[in-house]
Amino acid sequence: MDNQLLKEWLAAGNTTISNILLRKYRDIGLTNEQLVLLLQLKSYLDSGIFFPDTEEIAKRMGISSADAFQGIHDLIQKNVLTIETEKNSEGKTNDRYSLSLLWDKLALLLVQTKITAQHQEQQIVEKDLYQHFESEFGRALSPIEIQTIGMWLDDDKYSIELIEMALREAVLSQVYNLKYVDRILLNWERKNIRSKAQVEKEAQSRRQKNGPETKRPTDKKSGAKVPLHNWLNDSN
Numbered sequence: 001m002d003n004q005l006l007k008e009w010l011a012a013g014n015t016t017i018s019n020i021l022l023r024k025y026r027d028i029g030l031t032n033e034q035l036v037l038l039l040q041l042k043s044y045l046d047s048g049i050f051f052p053d054t055e056e057i058a059k060r061m062g063i064s065s066a067d068a069f070q071g072i073h074d075l076i077q078k079n080v081l082t083i084e085t086e087k088n089s090e091g092k093t094n095d096r097y098s099l100s101l102l103w104d105k106l107a108l109l110l111v112q113t114k115i116t117a118q119h120q121e122q123q124i125v126e127k128d129l130y131q132h133f134e135s136e137f138g139r140a141l142s143p144i145e146i147q148t149i150g151m152w153l154d155d156d157k158y159s160i161e162l163i164e165m166a167l168r169e170a171v172l173s174q175v176y177n178l179k180y181v182d183r184i185l186l187n188w189e190r191k192n193i194r195s196k197a198q199v200e201k202e203a204q205s206r207r208q209k210n211g212p213e214t215k216r217p218t219d220k221k222s223g224a225k226v227p228l229h230n231w232l233n234d235s236n
Contacts, residue, residue, distance in 0.1 A: 020106055021035075024106055024109055038102065050097060051094070081102065082098045084096055125160055126150075132164060133178075
């Protein structure tokens with residue numbers, strides 16, 4: 001590449017394209033042609049030309065001026081392009097294209113996508129929780145029981161981990177009903193116990209206080225010995 005060509009290459013500048021735009025442009029309602037038009041407009045903006053002539057845009061894209069004008073109009077209608085008017089230091093007004101709405105729309109789409117994914121993941125985890133209860137109880141949950149578990153999650157804000165720990169304690173005590181699990185959760189709430197680590201710490205503290213157990217049952221899943229402790233008899 002000779003020096004003159006290199007100078008022209010560098011003088012032309014570069015246009016940076018967001019991969020988010022390339023991945024999500026159809027999700028915000030843009031066609032392939034509208035994407036190309038947006039990229040052409042961005043290349044002008046990146047070069048400091050804030051209100052390029054429609055005919056020049058048309059020549060770049062190999063379309064008529066009328067089609068280029070209509071394309072710009074469609075982008076404005078889709079709220080991804082605006083024309084802003086500003087005054088310069090001499091008090092003269094100048095028009096310029098702005099892509100701010102495009103970036104705002106893409107950012108909103110990313111937030112909504114993340115929220116949807118989190119909601120779907122939460123639904124899967126909650127479904128697994130219901131199935132865990134049914135597996136341990138050996139029967140299907142009643143509508144009232146399903147509603148109760150939902151209230152633990154939505155109203156009481158108990159974590160799924162904590163609910164599963166309470167279920168485990170109930171099963172070890174061979175009590176297979178939600179009222180007992182609910183009383184365990186209330187007991188833990190009074191003690192400000194909100195996590196698995198806090199449950200285990202409290203159990204360890206009780207073991208140290210009460211001394212070694214003479215006989216301990218086996219956890220079916222881990223095979224480890226677990227202490228028998230009635231959380232509902234705690235006076236403190």
